[in-house]
Structures are given as C-alpha cells and as structure tokens.
Amino acid sequence: xxxxxxxxxxGILTASGVWLLLRPRTFQVIIGLSLLSYAVxxxxxxxxxxxVGAAPVLENTEAVDPALYADPxxxxxxxxxxxxxxxxxxxxxxxxxxxxxxTGTDHVxxxxxxx
Amino acid sequence: MTGLADHLIIVPILLPLVCAAVxxxxxxxxxxxxxxxxxxxxxxxxxxxxxxxxxxxxTPPGSGVRTYQLGNWPAPFGIVLxxxxxxxxxxxxxGVLGIxxxxxxxxxxxxxxxxxxxxxxxxxxxxxxxxxxxxxFNLFVFFEVLLAASYGLVLHGDGTARVRAGLAxxxxxxxxxxxxxxxxxxxxxxxxTLNMADLAQRIQALAPGDVALVAAAAAILGTAFLMKAGAxxxxxxxxxxxxxxxxxxxxxxxxxxxxGVYIILRLWTLVFGADAGPLAEFGGDGLLVxxxxxxxxxxxxVLASQSLPRLAGCSVLVSSGTLIAAIGTGAGTVIGPAxxxxxxxxxxxxxxxxxxxxxxxxxxxxxDVLAVTMxxxxxxxxxxxxxxxxxxxxxxxxxxxxxxxxxxxxxxxxPPLSGFTGKFGLMAAxxxxxxxxxxxxxxxxxxxxxxxxxxxxxxxxRTGISSFWARMDDSVPRVRIIEMAPVVCLLLLCLxxxxxxxxxxxxxxxxxxxxxxxxxxxxxxxxxxxxxxxDRQAHP
Numbered sequence: 001x002x003x004x005x006x007x008x009x010x011g012i013l014t015a016s017g018v019w020l021l022l023r024p025r026t027f028q029v030i031i032g033l034s035l036l037s038y039a040v041x042x043x044x045x046x047x048x049x050x051x052v053g054a055a056p057v058l059e060n061t062e063a064v065d066p067a068l069y070a071d072p073x074x075x076x077x078x079x080x081x082x083x084x085x086x087x088x089x090x091x092x093x094x095x096x097x098x099x100x101x102x103t104g105t106d107h108v109x110x111x112x113x114x115x
Numbered sequence: 116m117t118g119l120a121d122h123l124i125i126v127p128i129l130l131p132l133v134c135a136a137v138x139x140x141x142x143x144x145x146x147x148x149x150x151x152x153x154x155x156x157x158x159x160x161x162x163x164x165x166x167x168x169x170x171x172x173x174t175p176p177g178s179g180v181r182t183y184q185l186g187n188w189p190a191p192f193g194i195v196l197x198x199x200x201x202x203x204x205x206x207x208x209x210g211v212l213g214i215x216x217x218x219x220x221x222x223x224x225x226x227x228x229x230x231x232x233x234x235x236x237x238x239x240x241x242x243x244x245x246x247x248x249x250x251x252f253n254l255f256v257f258f259e260v261l262l263a264a265s266y267g268l269v270l271h272g273d274g275t276a277r278v279r280a281g282l283a284x285x286x287x288x289x290x291x292x293x294x295x296x297x298x299x300x301x302x303x304x305x306x307x308t309l310n311m312a313d314l315a316q317r318i319q320a321l322a323p324g325d326v327a328l329v330a331a332a333a334a335i336l337g338t339a340f341l342m343k344a345g346a347x348x349x350x351x352x353x354x355x356x357x358x359x360x361x362x363x364x365x366x367x368x369x370x371x372x373x374x375g376v377y378i379i380l381r382l383w384t385l386v387f388g389a390d391a392g393p394l395a396e397f398g399g400d401g402l403l404v405x406x407x408x409x410x411x412x413x414x415x416x417v418l419a420s421q422s423l424p425r426l427a428g429c430s431v432l433v434s435s436g437t438l439i440a441a442i443g444t445g446a447g448t449v450i451g452p453a454x455x456x457x458x459x460x461x462x463x464x465x466x467x468x469x470x471x472x473x474x475x476x477x478x479x480x481x482x483d484v485l486a487v488t489m490x491x492x493x494x495x496x497x498x499x500x501x502x503x504x505x506x507x508x509x510x511x512x513x514x515x516x517x518x519x520x521x522x523x524x525x526x527x528x529x530p531p532l533s534g535f536t537g538k539f540g541l542m543a544a545x546x547x548x549x550x551x552x553x554x555x556x557x558x559x560x561x562x563x564x565x566x567x568x569x570x571x572x573x574x575x576x577r578t579g580i581s582s583f584w585a586r587m588d589d590s591v592p593r594v595r596i597i598e599m600a601p602v603v604c605l606l607l608l609c610l611x612x613x614x615x616x617x618x619x620x621x622x623x624x625x626x627x628x629x630x631x632x633x634x635x636x637x638x639x640x641x642x643x644x645x646x647x648x649x650d651r652q653a654h655p
Contacts, residue, residue, distance in 0.1 A: 022289065026282065033289050040293045047304030073309075074300065077252055081296055083260045090291070091266055092285050099282050102275045108286075110279040 003051055010046070013039035017044030024113070026096045026106050030089065037085035041078050121646075123170075124183040124198050127206055127243035130156055135236035142549035149232040150221050153329075156236060157217050160243070161210030164203070171203040172622060180639035182249065190249070190640050197640055199248035200626040205246040205340035205370075205377055208458055211608065212370050212465050213239050214600035219469050220363035222598045227272040227361065234271070238264035238367055245374055249640055251299045251309045254378070258295065258337065260342075262288050265371060269356060280359035283352050293343040298336030303640050305329050312640035313624045315386045315633055318394060326393050333387070333530055337379065344375025345435045347409040354416060354428030362472035365427070366465040372431055373461050376438045380450070383442060384630040386639075395494055399445045406440025407563055409433075414567040417574045423471045423582065426574055427464065430526050433567050434460040440560050441541055448547070450627035452540030455620055459612055463525035466605035470518050473594050473602075474582050507644035511594050514603070521606045523575035528568040533612035537566055 013035050020032025048071035056072035058064055096106075103110035134156040136147050170181065183196040217235060231533030241261025248254050266288075269281045280521040303309055305328045306317045323328060338349070345353040353372070357365050380401070387397045420426035438462075441453035521532060528538035542564060545557040612619050629635060 021286070029286055033286065036290070036293050040296050043297055044300040047300040049304075074303065077300065077303075080252075080256065084256070085292075087291075088259070088263065088285070088289055091263065092282075092289065095266070095270065095278060095281055095285055098270075099278045102278050108277065108282060110282075 002052070004044060006042070006050060010037075010039050010042050024107055024109075026099060026108055028045070029108060030092055030096060033092065034089055037081075038090070041081055041085075044074050044078045044081060046074075121183070123163060123167060124181060124196050124247065125185075127160055127167075128196075128240055128247065129234040130160055131240035131243070132161070133388075135233045138233045138236070139230075143229050146225055146232075150217075150225060153217055153232045153236060154214070154221070157213045157239070160239065161207070161214055164206040164210040164349070167198055168200075168203040168207050171198055171200045172625075180636050182643040183638055183641065184645065187646050189645050190363070190643065191308050191313035194253050195249040195310070195640055195643070196247045197312075198247065199636060199639075200382065200622070200629055201377070202246045203455065204458070204622070204626065205373075206243055208373075208461060209239060209242045209246070209370050211605075212367055212461070215469065215605050216363040216366040219598055219601045220361075221365070222595050224272065224361050224363050228270075230267070231271055234264045234267040235363075235367070237261075238268060239372075240264075242367075242370060242374060246377065249311050251302065251311060251314070253309075255292070255295055259273050259292065261371065261374075262292070265364075265368065268367070269360050271364055272361045276359045277361075279298065280356045281350075284356040287342065287349075287352050291339045291597065294335050294342070295339040298332045298334075298339060301328065301332035301335065303333065305553050310640070311382065311385055312637040315388070315391075316641070318351060318386055319390060319392050321392060321394070322548055325394075329437065330394060330397060333382075333394070335384070337398060337401075340378045340382075341405060341439070342374045342375070342501050343372065344379065344439060345372050345432050346375075346405050346439055347411070347412040347432075347436070350353045350409065350412070350432055350435075353431060354420075354425050355429060357428035358422070358424035359467070362469050364426055365424075365468040369431065369461050369464040369468060372435055373438075373457060376435060376442070376457065379439065380442050380630070384450075385633045387574055388539060388631075388633045396445055402443030403445075403560075404443070406436050406438070406443050407556075407560060409436030409439060410563045410567050412436070414563075414570045417567075418570050419576075420574060423474060423494075423578055424468075426578060427467045430467065430571065433526075433571065434464060435562060437538075437541070437567070440563075444545060444557065446544065446548075447627060448544040449541060450630060451620065451624035452537060452544050454542055454623040454626055455533070455612075456537030458619075458623075459525065459537045459609055462605050462609050462612075463522055463532075463534060466602050467522040467526065469598075469602045469605075470515070473515060473598060474519065476593070477582065511599075512583065514599055514638050515594065516579070518599075518602050518606060519575075519579055519583070521609075523572060523579065525606070527572040527575065528564070528570070531610075531613060532606075533609045533616070536613055536616050536620075538568065 017032045017036035017039055020028045020035065023029065023032070036044040037046070040072050051070045054068060056070045056075050058069060099110060105112055134152060138152060141149060174181070180197055180199040182190065184190065185194045185196065187193070205278060220231065220235070241257050241264055244257035245254055245261060248257060266281065266285050270277055271283055290412055299309065302314065305325045306314055308314050308317055316331060342349040357368055362370060387394055389395055391397070410433055413429050413436055416429030417426055420429055438453055438457055441449050525532045525534040528534040542561050545561060546553055
C-alpha cells in the first residue's frame with residue numbers, strides 16, 4: 001500500500017512538473033521545475049527501499065545486523081540534491097525576474113505570441 | 116602514499132576553489148588584483164595539469180591508474196579521484212582554454228559585470244572535478260558546480276539576448292540534472308554502488324531481472340549527458356546560448372560541451388565494455404545514429420547561419436556529433452583519432468569564439484550592449500584603466516583575417532592544420548578494418564564527415580568574404596594584443612599538434628588502448644591501498 005501511494009505521488013508530481021515545464025509562462029516553468037525536483041528527491045529516497053521504523057544510523061559499533069537498518073546513503077544523496085535544486089531554483093527565479101524586467105513580458109521567449 | 120606529490124591530484128580542484136573564495140573578499144573595483152590572482156591560479160593549474168599528464172603518461176600500460184582517496188576511505192566506500200591518461204588530457208585542455216579565455220577577458224570583458232573572476236575559477240573547478248572524479252554522485256555535484264558557474268557566465272555582460280538565452284539554458288540544464296539524478300539513483304538502487312569502477316564490476320554479475328533496470332538507468336544517464344554534449348534532438352538551446360554568451364565564456368563552454376562527450380566515452384568504455392555480460396556495448400548503435408543526426412543538424416545549422424556567433428555555435432554541434440558517432444562505431448581504433456580530433460576541434464572552436472567577437476566589432480564598432488553596461492559599471496570605478504589596456508596592434512585586419520582562415524581550415528578539416536589530421540585519422544581508422552567488409556554505417560559516417568567539412572568551408576568562406584572583403588566602411592576595429600594573443604596562441608597550439616602529430620597521436624592511441632582495457636582501471640581503483648597502510652586492501 002505504501003509503495004502504491006509513493007509511486008503514485010512520484011508519478012503525479014513528475015507528470016505535473018513536465019506539463020508545467022512545457023507551458024509558455026516563466027512562472028509555470030519554475031513551478032514545474034520545483035515539482036520535478038520533489039519527484040526526483042522522492043525517487044532517490046525510494047531507491048533506498050521503503051522501510052518503516054528502520055533507523056538509518058547505527059546505534060553502536062558492535063556487530064549489528066544491517067538488515068534492521070535503512071540504507072543511509074540515499075538519504076544523504078537526497079539532502080545534497082535538495083540543497084542543490086533549491087539553490088538552482090532560486091537562481092532561476094532571479095533570471096526569471098531579470099527577463100521580466102528586460103522584456104516586459106513573462107513569456108519564455110521574451111515576447112508574446114502573435115494572436 | 117603520504118608524500119606531497121601524491122596530493123597533486125586534488126590540486127586542480129582545490130586551487131580554483133580557494134582562489135575563488137579569496138577573490139570574494141576583495142572589493143569589486145580591484146579588478147586588476149583579481150585578474151592577477153586569476154591568471155596566476157590558471158597558470159599554476161596548467162602547470163599542475165601538465166605534471167599530472169606526464170605522470171599519467173609515464174605509468175606503463177597495464178599497471179593501473181593513480182587514485183586519491185578523499186578522507187582516506189578505500190573505494191568503493193569512499194569517494195575517489197582517479198587520474199588516468201584521458202582525465203589528464205582533459206585537465207590540460209581545460210587549463211589551456213582557461214588561460215586563453217582569461218587573458219582575453221582581461222582586455223575588457225571582466226569589467227562588463229560583477230564577479231567574473233570568481234565565477235570563472237568555479238567553472239574551472241567544476242570542470243576539473245568532473246574530469247577527475249571516479250564516483251557517479253560526485254560527478255553530479257561537480258556538474259552542478261560548473262553549471263552554476265556557467266549560468267553566471269552566460270548572463271555575464273547582461274542584455275536582453277543573454278537573459279533570454281540564459282533562461283532557456285538554465286531550464287534545460289536543470290531538467291538534464293534531474294534526469295542525471297534519476298539515472299544515478301536508479302543505478303544505485305539496483306547495483307548498490309556509485310563508484311564507477313565498482314559499477315563496472317557488478318554489472319558483469321547482474322541478476323537477470325535487474326538487467327532491464329540497469330539498461331533504463333544507463334539510457335536516462337546517457338540522455339542527460341547527450342543533452343550536455345549537444346546531441347540532436349536536445350540541442351536547440353546550444354547555438355543560441357553560445358552565440359549570446361560573452362566571448363571568453365563561450366570559449367570555456369567549448370570544453371564544457373566536450374565534458375558530456377568525455378563522460379559518455381568514460382562510462383561507455385568502462386561499464387558497457389565487451390565483458391559487461393548482457394549489456395555489452397549497450398546503446399552503441401543509438402550513439403552512432405544520434406551522432407550522425409547531430410552532424411546533419413549541425414551542418415545544416417552552419418550553412419543556414421546568418422551571423423558568425425551562430426555559425427560558431429553550430430560548429431560545436433558538428434564537433435560533438437562527430438565525436439559521439441565515433442564513439443558509437445564501437446571500434447577501438449577509432450577512439451585514438453577521435454581524442455585527437457576532440458583536442459584539435461576544442462582548441463579551434465575556442466579560438467573561433469574569441470575571434471568572432473573581434474570580427475563582430477568591425478561590424479558595429481562600440482555600439483553593442485557591452486559598451487552600455489561597461490559604462491554603467493565603470494562609473495563607480497575610479498582606477499579604471501580605461502580603454503588603453505594594451506597597444507592597438509598594426510595590421511589588425513591581416514591578423515584577424517589570417518586567424519579566421521586558420522579557424523576555417525581547422526574546423527573544415529583541411530591541411531595543414533590539425534583538423535585535417537584528426538578527421539583523416541578518424542576516416543582511416545573507420546575504413547581500415549583489416550580485411551573485413553566495411554560497414555555501411557562507416558561509409559555513411561565518412562560521407563557525413565566530408566560533407567560537414569565542405570559545408571563548414573562554404574559557410575566560413577561566405578562569412579569571411581562578407582566580413583573582410585565586402586565591408587561597407589573602412590573602419591579598423593580596435594583590437595589589443597592581449598585579445599589577439601590568446602587566439603593566435605590557440606591556433607599555434609593546433610599547428611603544434613600537427614607538427615608534433617606523431618607523439619600526440621601516440622599518446623591518444625595509448626589512451627584509447629587503456630580505455631579498451633577497463634579491467635586495469637577497475638583494479639587500480641578498487642585495490643588501491645589506503646594511505647599509511649602497507650597492506651593492499653582487499654575489496655569485498
């Protein structure tokens with residue numbers, strides 16, 4: 001059940017993200033990129049297998065059964081990916097605003113479609 | 116393992132990082148100081164790269180690769196930096212382009228916007244890191260470092276055209292990064308490793324049910340890298356962006372698009388070599404077809420280009436396409452000439468990007484966006500040395516024209532410059548099959564290479580005539596020695612590649628042979644001893 005909900009969430013986020021990414025307004029593009037980054041982060045997390053109630057940190061250095069613990073590496077990867085995509089989204093936002101200021105429109109091409 | 120010389124591998128990453136951080140401390144007005152630090156760092160980088168190249172070249176084939184374990188954790192648990200002939204070659208290429216672009220920028224471009232030098236050093240750091248790393252996720256991090264810096268460099272100098280191109284460039288590269296992440300995590304989820312050498316080993320013993328998942332991961336990763344390399348049909352952003360970027364930024368981007376080619380070559384030979392089990396030579400035909408289509412698209416683009424910057428941008432596509440198709444042929448003998456072509460075409464393209472801006476200056480002297488933004492910035496700049504950075508050189512038109520002809524010869528692949536040697540080597544390697552019948556695809560590729568060369572020649576001749584012979588006014592552009600010298604030096608290097616073609620080709624062929632024997636790389640990475648320990652670490 002958890003897997004199904006998880007997979008649906010990733011799928012819906014990706015689909016919405018791709019759709020928004022292909023829209024003509026810069027604001028839609030940035031929201032699309034954000035949604036895509038959420039989907040990707042969830043996906044990376046899922047690649048460490050979905051486990052309930054398993055800690056990713058070993059409690060002692062004695063011989064432990066690794067099967068009781070969650071894989072910590074994907075969680076570390078997700079952290080890195082979140083930071084990077086957050087920074088890139090912020091940078092994109094600045095460029096978006098610059099484009100809006102310079103061209104006077106929020107169309108991705110910098111000019112409105114001829115009606 | 117603890118000697119200072121062993122730490123040399125990490126210098127190409129640390130040095131620009133430290134330098135960029137130090138530059139942030141200085142006020143934006145102290146550009147000369149920053150320029151001095153930048154040049155010193157870049158020269159040091161080139162020297163270190165050449166030393167590393169010597170070391171890599173002196174390692175006899177078959178005796179593994181040099182590794183550097185970050186935090187002294189043995190591979191595959193820790194992150195490793197790996198130095199082999201291929202990465203050393205790319206480091207030197209980056210260093211050369213870095214110096215050329217930075218010298219050029221010192222004439223005026225570094226005054227066109229804030230923090231040029233910091234961004235430039237971070238760009239070099241990202242490139243060097245991506246060439247050195249032996250870990251997939253670390254590769255992603257270095258990709259992001261260099262992309263973040265390149266976003267800044269694309270926008271450097273400001274102006275509507277740059278912001279518009281930058282918007283598309285950032286969006287497409289963010290998407291490519293997401294694909295990259297999906298591919299990396301999928302590969303990790305299936306094989307349980309991020310280390311490239313370990314991945315190559317585990318892929319041989321893959322459970323039958325996992326083969327499709329690894330193939331999907333490889334295809335997604337490949338898409339991300341092909342996007343960066345500028346492969347058709349994901350390359351419509353490239354000519355526009357490269358044409359809009361300022362000249363020094365575009366010159367350093369010439370090596371950035373080769374990074375995608377480098378990663379494909381590295382991963383494809385390492386992971387999907389002949390002994391990869393069910394995934395041996397996975398996607399080779401795809402690479403060949405995509406490469407050929409990219410050549411076609413680039414050639415049409417070159418012919419259709421109305422302006423010189425766009426022509427240079429489309430030439431990047433032709434060069435990338437040629438390399439991707441050459442890798443896709445899967446013939447080991449093609450890789451050596453392909454590497455030679457890579458070096459020669461990257462140097463030629465960088466020279467062309469730098470030259471284009473000088474030639475464009477004749478067209479509308481001083482009336483471009485740059486002049487406006489520079490005025491805006493230099494208002495607060497009291498110690499601005501003004502326009503007189505160097506002496507305007509005599510016979511400007513002759514030197515510009517001569518360099519333009521040299522660029523045309525290089526990119527079209529005509530003798531006597533190294534473009535000819537590279538293309539000739541590629542064709543000879545494809546047609547020399549040792550008695551076996553030559554494949555139809557090889558004939559097609561040879562035909563495409565010839566046609567693309569012809570098209571480049573036609574387009575460059577046309578542009579050359581309209582730029583140099585059929586000008587309306589007789590104004591001589593103000594070109595300074597410091598701007599002309601990098602272009603001439605890059606072209607002289609290409610001449611050097613031709614004159615020293617024997618040793619250069621020998622190095623490339625040794626590199627290609629090492630790539631054909633990935634077991635060497637795998638053993639070198641996985642059995643490298645930890646620093647301070649005498650026993651060779653057995654890997655699990």
